[in-house]
Amino acid sequence: MDEAVVPFTTTLHVRDHCLCLHAQRAARALARRFDAALRPVGLTSGQFSLLMALNRPQPPSLKPVAELLAMDRTTLTAALKPLERRGFVQIVPDAADRRSRLLVLTAAGRAVLAAAVPIWQRTHEAIEAGLPGEAAQTLRTTLRGLR
16 A cells, blocks of 8 residues: 655645644744733633633623633633632532532632733733734634634
């Protein structure tokens, strides 16, 4: 049996044109930058986004948070565990539906989020300032269209 071969020109084409590759690279670069910025408050960029998703007038259940963060419920549950251990989040039964769980942002969670927001704002402003013209808004609009 002959060995299948993908020509190197195909590799170059994918490198230069693959939207998924470019989105993943950009996401990792942004995450590294926010991870470094948020390190003084002990959060990663993913944890900041998760805590921010829980910052609501009423505690949400897993489903809307998973949908907002484009995560499956298993991944969300795993991401919640370290935040729960640190006392930032409590997972409690929903009084209206005992089968459902609510994600409660604790006082400690609100405090670390409040400490993280100014860091996020400064970092976000610096990133946007490095982009030309309306590129940041165009990027947000384009990325929202990829759902």
